Amino acid sequence: MIDSEKIKALTQEWLEGKDYFFVDATVSADNKIVIEIDHKDGVWIEDCCDLSRYIESKLDRDEEDFELEVGSAGIGQPMKVVQQYANNVGNEVEVLTADGNKLTGVLTAANSDGFSVTCKEKQKVEGKKRPVMVDVTHSFGYNETKWVKAVIKF
Secondary structure, eight states, rough: OOOOOHHHHHHHHHTTSOEEEEEEEETTTTTTEEEEOOTOOOHEEEEEEEEHHHHHSSSSTTTTOOOEEEEEOOOOOOOOSSSHHHHHHTTTTEEETTTTTTEEEEEEEEOOOEEEEEEEEEOOTOOOOEEEEEEEEEEEEEGGEEEEOOOOOO
């Protein structure tokens, strides 16, 4: 089986000096390699092809056969790395918390420790008879959520 750490290292080599960033790489038991990269402005197919050719040039099919798939972190897929969160600050996201609650709001901050989402919620406000919609900011560590996805609007 091809070592996933080797694939990650080869991908990082190719990424040096480029605005792309590494998202994920997996190698299945039958040597299907799946590499995901991303860029704040999207991923170009030509760059996926270049990375694929680069990886193939560093591996020997005679030694061990493999299937290689290179692509972008899919639209509507959960975010996996901090850079994806940072690129989506100011955008609407959907969050599934570790305890199963779902929130939708604007991603307002992201750093290496965690992220914040501001949601509109009904709350009782002093002096008002009925609950009113107010902005409430929720902060999370990355391990406190099951997933976070950008909301796609057409």
